[in-house]
Amino acid sequence: MVWSEDLGTLASMIDAELVYLGDLISHEVSIESELGKAFKSIMEHGNLVSPELVSSLLIKRFFNDSSNKILAHFPRTYSHAEYLSQLLISNNINLDAVLAIDLDRQSLNKKLLNQFHCSNDYSHPNIETKEVNPICTVCNKPLFNTYDLSNPALINTIESYYEKADGNLSAAKLISRVSRANFIHFSTPEDVKRKLYEL
Numbered sequence: 001m002v003w004s005e006d007l008g009t010l011a012s013m014i015d016a017e018l019v020y021l022g023d024l025i026s027h028e029v030s031i032e033s034e035l036g037k038a039f040k041s042i043m044e045h046g047n048l049v050s051p052e053l054v055s056s057l058l059i060k061r062f063f064n065d066s067s068n069k070i071l072a073h074f075p076r077t078y079s080h081a082e083y084l085s086q087l088l089i090s091n092n093i094n095l096d097a098v099l100a101i102d103l104d105r106q107s108l109n110k111k112l113l114n115q116f117h118c119s120n121d122y123s124h125p126n127i128e129t130k131e132v133n134p135i136c137t138v139c140n141k142p143l144f145n146t147y148d149l150s151n152p153a154l155i156n157t158i159e160s161y162y163e164k165a166d167g168n169l170s171a172a173k174l175i176s177r178v179s180r181a182n183f184i185h186f187s188t189p190e191d192v193k194r195k196l197y198e199l
C-alpha cells in the first residue's frame, strides 16, 4: 500500500518489472481464460481467492520466464506462503530475494498518518508529508488523510502484518527459507538496491 511508490522506484533502479497480483488477476479475468473464469466466479460469490488458484496464475503469468520481476503484495499470509513454497520447490524456481517492510508499529502508524490525497481529484499526486494541513500542489485544495487509523479493516491489515503465526512477516520468512533466497528488510529503494547488488 504505502510503499507502492518506493517499490516502483526500486523496480526502475534494478531494471525489473513490478507485478501486482491484483493486476495479474484482473488481466486473466479480462481475457476470459479458464483461470480468469474461475477467479471471476469466486469473486462474484464474494469468496476469497484460493492459494491453489493464485499458484496456478503465478506459474502461468509470473514464473513463466526468467526476466527480472518483482511480485508485489504476495504472499500475505502463512498459508499463501506454504502454497508458494510448494510451487517453487516442485517447479524448481529460484528467487533472488524476499523483501519485507522493516518498521515497528509506531513508525508504521506515523507513516500511514502522513499519507495524503487530494480532496478534489484522485488523479492528483498522493503525498507523504508531516505538515498539519497540507494542500494539493496541483489545485491548491486541501489534502485528506489517505488512511483512517480507526478503520477496523485497516487495523486488521496492520495487525495481520505483525501477526507471528500467520502474518506477512512470517510468510516472507518461510518463503526465503524454503527458496534459500535472501531476506531483505525494505527500508529505502536505494538501500534495497545496494543489498541486492551485494548478493
Ligand SMILES: [Zn+2]
Pocket: 118, 119, 120, 121, 124, 136, 137, 138, 139, 140, 141
Ligand atoms: Zn488537487
